[in-house]
Amino acid sequence: xxxxxxxxxxxxxxxxxxxxxxxxxxxxxxxxxxxxxxxxxxxxxxxxxxxxxxxxxxxxxxxxxxxxxxxxxxxxxxxxxxxxxxxxxxxxxxxxxxxxxxxxxxxxxxxxxxxxxxxxxxxxxxxxxxxxxxxxxxxxxxxxxxxxxxxxxxxxxxxxxxxxxxxxxxxxxxxxxxxxxxxxxxxxxxxxxxxxxxxxxxxxxxxxxxxxxxxx
Ligand code: AMP
Numbered sequence: 001x002x003x004x005x006x007x008x009x010x011x012x013x014x015x016x017x018x019x020x021x022x023x024x025x026x027x028x029x030x031x032x033x034x035x036x037x038x039x040x041x042x043x044x045x046x047x048x049x050x051x052x053x054x055x056x057x058x059x060x061x062x063x064x065x066x067x068x069x070x071x072x073x074x075x076x077x078x079x080x081x082x083x084x085x086x087x088x089x090x091x092x093x094x095x096x097x098x099x100x101x102x103x104x105x106x107x108x109x110x111x112x113x114x115x116x117x118x119x120x121x122x123x124x125x126x127x128x129x130x131x132x133x134x135x136x137x138x139x140x141x142x143x144x145x146x147x148x149x150x151x152x153x154x155x156x157x158x159x160x161x162x163x164x165x166x167x168x169x170x171x172x173x174x175x176x177x178x179x180x181x182x183x184x185x186x187x188x189x190x191x192x193x194x195x196x197x198x199x200x201x202x203x204x205x206x207x208x209x210x211x212x213x214x215x216x
Contacts, residue, residue, distance in 0.1 A: 001024065001026060001080045001212065001215060001216050002080055002081055002083075002100070002105060002106065002107050002108050003020070003026070003080075003081070003082045003083065003107070003108065003109055003110070003111065003212060004082075004083045004086075004087070004096075004107050004109075004110040004111070005017050005020075005082060005083065005084045005085075005110075005111050005113065006110060006111065006112045006113065006179070006182065006183070007111075007112060007113030007114065007115060008113075008120055008172055008175045008176075008179075009120065009124060009168065009171045009172065009175060010115060010119070010120035010121070010123040010124040010127075010168070011113035011114070011115040011197045012113060012115070012123065012197050012201060012204060013084045013085065013113060014030060014032070014033075014084060014136050015136050015142075015201050016113065016197075016201070016204060016205055016208060017030060017082045018135075018136070019201070019205050020082050020205070020208060020209065021082055023205075023209055024080070024082075024209070024212060025079070025080075026079065026080040026081050027074075027076040027077050027079070027080070027081040027082070028081070028082050028084065029068075029071055029077070029081050029082065029083050029084065029086070030084040030085050031064055031067070031068065031083075031084075031085040031086040032084070032085040033084075033085075033134055034067055034071060035049050035053060035064075035067070036053075036160075038067070039053065045063055045066070045067060048060075048063055049063055053161075053162055054161050054162060054167070055167070055170065056162055056167040056168070056169075056170030056171040056174060057174060058088060058089070058174060061089075061091060061092065061095065064086065064092070065095055065099075068086060068096075068099065069099060072099060072103065083096070083107075087182065088174075088175070088178055088182070089178045089181075089182065090178070090181040090182055090185055093182055093185050093186070107186075107191060108191065108215045109191050109211070109212060109215040110186040110191050110192050110193065111194075111195055111208055111211070111212075112186075112192060112193070112194045112195065113195055113197035113204070114194050114195065114196050114197055114198075115196075115197045115198055116198055117172070119198050120168075120172065121165075121168060122141075123138065123141065124163050124168050125163065125165065125168065126138045126140055127139075127159070127160065127163050128144070128157040128158065128159060129157065129158060129159075129160055130150035130152070130153065130155040130156070131155050131156045131157070131158055132150065132153050132154075132155025132156070133150060133152055133153040133155055135150050135151070135153070135155075137150075137151075141200075141201075142201070144157060193211055195207055195208055
């Protein structure tokens, strides 16, 4: 099964994608995670992407497409995947279709995680990420057992540079500018499902898994 997860920053795409990947045994492909890995390793791609990310802007398509093509060349993708954070524009949706068509694949279902602004701000401003394994926590909604330490690998938890209030606002504005056309693209392909994502993570996951299984 091949799934795209859409939704504003803070809708819980990362949390849901990780849980879905476990439950449905699919590869989790997050362009944000891949970019952050490149930044952390100071690769050429990471050095080029860093400024855009810190400003809450989209990284140019040429960089993201190259990175995605490399990820799609890996063997685990053959058994199905969840795309988290890609596509973000109609242009990226078309690029994705052609990358997949070249591999005789297509997207089966697109989930749009719908979340309200106060919930988004609360989630993002309290979000913590493990520096080592990328696990997600929240200062109050999903606290680590020991503050500042990852439950899974004991790595250090940190706040993403782009989870500061000003950058959150910029990221939301970028999202809103692009999303209408993207939703229309998938609505007309009849593969779009909207899920309300304001409830707690477990309830949202249950709804997504039930719906996803119908597309298997
Ligand atoms: P995310 O982890 O999905 O919130 O992404 C963090 C940042 O990475 C975004 O604000 C963008 O700067 C960059 N990014 C992630 N995915 C994409 C994409 N599909 N296209 C362009 N930039 C992206």
